[in-house]
Amino acid sequence: MSLVKFRRRPFGNLVAQDFFDMDDFFDNRAWVRDMLPSRFWNGKTAEPALNVKENDNNFEIELAAPGFAKKDFEVTIEDGCLNITAEKEHSEEEKDDNYTRREFSYNSFERSLQLPESVKQEEIKAKYNDGILSFKLDKKEEAKKMPPKKIAIS
Structure with a gap:
């Protein structure tokens, strides 16, 4: 410092x-x-909040995306990047003798994260529960933190 x-x-x-x-x-x-x-303005309306936590054996990522369903997400890994996209459309129409009411909404986002070389890309796990998309990224053995080793002095 x-x-x-x-x-x-x-x-x-x-x-x-x-x-x-x-x-x-x-x-x-x-x-x-x-x-x-680009982190302030990328032409889209908003990006979901993201938490990244590093543990000794893995990384944990949480992405806040309430209102979406599992089927709305597409998660890919390409060139060392974890790409998360989601898209959701909703439309509703109600007709009566005197009026027609139409409502629709569209919501989408994209997030890309550069993965460190220490991550086992083939073993990434994802789960969506209560509006939170969670990832668990295990580290390669050589990247894990080793416990301290006591060395005897002769």
């Missing part, structure tokens, strides 16, 4: 220069769509 000298700035974490150079302030902000990194 390296130490960096802390310098207080006026207005907290905002750079004071931003308030005085108005052209720069309005031209280079996040609301300019081309300036947004």
Whole structure:
């Protein structure tokens, strides 16, 4: 860890220069769509939240995707990436003498995760329960954390 000298700035974490150079302030902000990194804007409406936990013997991934069914998901592994896509359509129509009511919705998302080389790709397990898509990715033997070994001193 390296130490960096802390310098207080006026207005907290905002750079004071931003308030005085108005052209720069309005031209280079996040609301300019081309300036947004893909993690904020990828042309889709939203991406589901994702938790990744590393244990000694495996990785556990949880993806929040409520409202979907198992059949809505497609999970593939390609070029070392775990690709998760889901698509769901719903339509409803009610006709009466005086009116017709139509409702429809469409929801989809894509997530891709680069898998570490330490994962056994052929043994990945997935489960969907209560709106959570869970994955268990076992590590290869050589990647598992070894217990400490006591060495005798002669």
